[in-house]
């Protein structure tokens with residue numbers, strides 16, 4: 454029976470990652486995978502996380518399961534990170550959460566809850582969005598519609614078109630929004646635009662589902678949550694998927710949380726009970742290590758302070774690279790790449806055609822997706838000139 458199953462193609466992004474890894478050209482520039490890399494091309498462990506890990510390992514006396522809802526310090530830390538330490542919503546018990554295996558687990562548990570509340574409901578996703586949203590959300594039985602979001606002509610959000618499309622969202626439907634550092638475009642909403650979305654959600658009665666996988670990688674931990682907090686101030690209900698993969702560098706430890714904002718404290722508790730049942734169906738118990746580390750960093754003032762400092766360094770490097778790329782690519786090609794400096798987080802589209810991207814890979818060992826999405830953090834002092842020369846070459850050839 455099992456022999457009927459055909460071999461499936463690799464995930465397009467992971468396929469390119471493997472292709473890049475197999476290329477031994479010393480001039481190679483790999484901008485494919487969405488992990489933060491330092492100046493040496495390494496994905497570092499934060500010192501704050503290392504210290505938490507030393508403490509954890511020294512004190513650990515059991516590998517028994519965590520509670521199904523996850524680690525208490527972690528859940529509290531994530532809620533405070535999202536809503537602010539002094540949030541009245543937290544004090545009123547209107548927020549609850551469950552620890553999940555990464556942000557992907559959080560998106561999936563969030564989708565399970567939305568499906569339980571209204572089976573077959575419609576989720577509106579940005580065009581484009583992170584492709585993994587489709588299997589994560591679609592596999593529970595929810596339907597999709599797209600709203601226009603990124604305008605390749607302006608390299609920014611086409612907010613007029615977004616609003617036009619969201620006027621079609623019916624009461625009770627879901628709108629999936631990227632909390633900050635939009636993946637793949639890097640084009641984020643302004644606070645004034647978040648406010649328009651809040652007006653629409655209020656008057657049309659739709660429910661935001663916010664995926665926030667890059668809090669702290671754009672303008673700052675507080676700044677990057679400002680849109681989410683604005684919606685939370687004004688709306689009765691919201692589902693949030695949070696990830697610690699990037700901002701705490703815990704990728705392989707699979708650390709995230711599905712977070713629920715509810716009208717009343719008892720709804721918030723009801724949703725956690727639903728989320729525990731949903732988790733039981735797919736993976737049962739959450740992984741411990743990453744959440745215990747994150748919980749320790751978020752609840753120990755010295756470690757929190759160290760992490761804030763390190764994260765500020767990551768942000769400064771990304772934003773510095775954005776400036777350097779805008780200038781270097783602009784000078785090499787005589788084109789305007791200033792949009793890279795305006796965008797946020799790890800990703801931007803270079804605005805090249807799929808054929809140009811294929812030539813960059815085949816002829817220059819410069820690896821980026823066919824959509825021309827690059828991971829800005831993959832750029833460094835040693836490869837930026839190769840990148841600019843290669844981009845200039847393919848631009849010249851048309």
Ligand SMILES: Cc1ncc(COP(=O)(O)O)c(C=O)c1O
Nearest residue numbers: 487555556557583636666696698
């Ligand atoms: C938009 C978005 N959401 C969620 C995630 C979740 O990632 P993870 O499951 O590794 O925490 C990612 C990671 O790339 C992402 O880009």
